[in-house]
Amino acid sequence: xxxxxxxxxxxxxGGFVGVQNMSLxxxxxxxxxxxxxxxxxxxxxxxxxxGLELPTGGKIVIGGEEMTEIDARDRDVAMVFQGYALYxxxxxxxxxxxxxxxxxxxxxxxxxxxxxxxDMVELxxxxxxxxxxxxxxxRQRAALARAVVRQPQVFxxxxxxxxxxxxxxxxxxxxxxxxxxxxxxxxVYVTHDQIEAMTLADRIVIMNKGAIQQVGTxxxxxxxPANTFVAGFIxxxxxxLIEGTAQNGTxxxxxxxxxxxxxxxxxxxxxxxxxxxHVGGDNVQGMVYGVEPTGDxxxxxxxxxxxxxEVKAAREYRSDIDVPVAIHFDPAHLYFFGEDGQRIRGAA
Amino acid sequence: MRTDAPSVSANGxxxxxxxxAPRRRSPALRKAFPYLLLAPALVYLLxxxxxxxxxxxxxxxxxxxxxxxxxxxxxxxxxxxxxREFWAALGxxxxxxxxxxxxxxxIALAIAYFxxxxxxxxxxxxxxxxxxxxxxxxxxxxxxxxxNDGRVISDLLGRxxxxxxxxxxxxxxxLARMTLIVAxxxxxxxxxxxxxxxxxQGQDQEIEEAARLDGASWPSIFWNISLPxxxxxxxxxxxxxxxxxxxxFTNVFVMTQGTPGGATETMSYFIxxxxxxxxxxxxxxxxxxxxxxxxxIIAQTVVKRAFHSGKK
Ligand SMILES: Nc1ncnc2c1ncn2[C@@H]1O[C@H](COP(=O)(O)OP(=O)(O)OP(=O)(O)O)[C@@H](O)[C@H]1O
Ligand SMILES: [Mg+2]
Numbered sequence: 001x002x003x004x005x006x007x008x009x010x011x012x013x014g015g016f017v018g019v020q021n022m023s024l025x026x027x028x029x030x031x032x033x034x035x036x037x038x039x040x041x042x043x044x045x046x047x048x049x050x051g052l053e054l055p056t057g058g059k060i061v062i063g064g065e066e067m068t069e070i071d072a073r074d075r076d077v078a079m080v081f082q083g084y085a086l087y088x089x090x091x092x093x094x095x096x097x098x099x100x101x102x103x104x105x106x107x108x109x110x111x112x113x114x115x116x117x118x119d120m121v122e123l124x125x126x127x128x129x130x131x132x133x134x135x136x137x138x139r140q141r142a143a144l145a146r147a148v149v150r151q152p153q154v155f156x157x158x159x160x161x162x163x164x165x166x167x168x169x170x171x172x173x174x175x176x177x178x179x180x181x182x183x184x185x186x187x188v189y190v191t192h193d194q195i196e197a198m199t200l201a202d203r204i205v206i207m208n209k210g211a212i213q214q215v216g217t218x219x220x221x222x223x224x225p226a227n228t229f230v231a232g233f234i235x236x237x238x239x240x241l242i243e244g245t246a247q248n249g250t251x252x253x254x255x256x257x258x259x260x261x262x263x264x265x266x267x268x269x270x271x272x273x274x275x276x277x278h279v280g281g282d283n284v285q286g287m288v289y290g291v292e293p294t295g296d297x298x299x300x301x302x303x304x305x306x307x308x309x310e311v312k313a314a315r316e317y318r319s320d321i322d323v324p325v326a327i328h329f330d331p332a333h334l335y336f337f338g339e340d341g342q343r344i345r346g347a348a
Numbered sequence: 349m350r351t352d353a354p355s356v357s358a359n360g361x362x363x364x365x366x367x368x369a370p371r372r373r374s375p376a377l378r379k380a381f382p383y384l385l386l387a388p389a390l391v392y393l394l395x396x397x398x399x400x401x402x403x404x405x406x407x408x409x410x411x412x413x414x415x416x417x418x419x420x421x422x423x424x425x426x427x428x429x430x431x432r433e434f435w436a437a438l439g440x441x442x443x444x445x446x447x448x449x450x451x452x453x454x455i456a457l458a459i460a461y462f463x464x465x466x467x468x469x470x471x472x473x474x475x476x477x478x479x480x481x482x483x484x485x486x487x488x489x490x491x492x493x494x495x496n497d498g499r500v501i502s503d504l505l506g507r508x509x510x511x512x513x514x515x516x517x518x519x520x521x522x523l524a525r526m527t528l529i530v531a532x533x534x535x536x537x538x539x540x541x542x543x544x545x546x547x548x549q550g551q552d553q554e555i556e557e558a559a560r561l562d563g564a565s566w567p568s569i570f571w572n573i574s575l576p577x578x579x580x581x582x583x584x585x586x587x588x589x590x591x592x593x594x595x596x597f598t599n600v601f602v603m604t605q606g607t608p609g610g611a612t613e614t615m616s617y618f619i620x621x622x623x624x625x626x627x628x629x630x631x632x633x634x635x636x637x638x639x640x641x642x643x644x645i646i647a648q649t650v651v652k653r654a655f656h657s658g659k660k
Contacts (some may be wrong), residue, residue: 089576102563
């Protein structure tokens, strides 16, 4: 329904910078996921888009209109709050109905829309309860229903599924994506869950300490990380980051040698994902530190020098600890980062 | 000698963890302990509340002429219920109390709603608290001066061109009642204001933000969300204040003495007049007991109804 442009927005709390110099173009109908560690400024960014927080610098444009100083009420944005923010004095039915009443939706449409929203979050049987009589996960779903009951310009969802069990979370995820595609509402979604981010997003924004680290499709973020922060944040277990030196096309660290392009020189960090490491070969000479079978794969931790390297081994792999082991890296999937943490790319 | 081996921590260094000896109390003391804790409150209750209360009930069954007590059974009660002055006092109390209470609740709510977000509210609170900190009789005297003896208010209104000459505030029934209401509102609005500010500040800010995003204007946020959430606090505050107003005495005693023609005589003043002007102690006691019963019944129903429909 509307594109969102953030132009150099910034939020300071006294001397502390919550969000710094953030520029982002969110396309109409896009599903954008904000991902980052706790306290990196995700909620603050959402609140600025919603109009609940005034940026201390920069401009916010929604649907082509400058909105930086427009009141939250006039932005036509629906938000799922991290803390639910249900109205404690109203039943769930009245909670979901409140935005319809306030936005002047004809009363004859209310009932059908409320029941549709409640059914979507599987809360149909709880409509006459007060929020105080619901579990945490049920409250969260009620908050989601209240946000999606009307069709706003923008959805903002701040960890809307964080309190649900794995099964419900999976089905809600599908519901949210289906609904977003159907209603074609531009959506900004915050999560800590990488699976959620990967499955829902058209594009992912990785944030750290109030600044954007990388913006890209889930594939780009995963297979083409821009810096060590993104590389170490995405994936579970995350990418191995090994500090060493490179010269003449060879990377060397204690217990590790690997081929590298000629243009990689000096102090660098080698990144390699656990699934691109295989038992055998000659890139790592180390000791088995731990073996963790999980059912469908076995995680092997190898100690090379003082560095622990995670390896995704075959399902049936087993070993005692403190036994010598050799590891092979898939040479097509090695990443090199400079001293500043940024990816070193060829002159190409 | 203790034989337990010193525990060994992960890095192989022996560390001795000192164990504090468990403390024990004698069983007798342990049994008496709850009663010891309760004792001060119980003594206070007995001396201050229960003894005078029981004494009043007992006395209300006699016609008392100083030391000469004559059994009257429920005679005092039946004559009170036929006493026109008693019913007038009851009506006055209800009328003055209801107007005063609604005014102070409304004003306090309005100021609280506009002021609670003010970062300087801490400073304001002290200013607002001041009227409450004055001695009630001093406040009554100030208002007596302002309205009647000193004619301050007449003078001010005269200078504004609203009235001519001096108003006789005790000369008309509505005006006399109004002076009592003004004094009470002035002194007690701050009490309600502070309670309401605390209630508003305790509300989750996100709820109001959610309402704004849902498209609610501030009057509808107040009406649909803030007010219902404050309901239990408002009920308790009104109950406390209501009990206080029902027993309103000081202002009447100092400012109007029940004039004109008993139009400002409240229940408390009626009881005082019966007891200490006419020395009908038994009669006054019976009126106090009736008033106590009435207050308790009203307070009970108000609180019960408010909290039940609030929960559901
Ligand atoms: N009102 C405030 N005053 C001062 N600092 C604040 C305020 N609100 C947020 N912050 C700070 O700004 C930073 C970003 O906060 P924000 O709530 O956006 O984090 P987040 O990314 O949503 O984290 P989480 O994943 O834990 O919800 C935090 O370090 C927080 O302490
Ligand atoms: Mg947050």
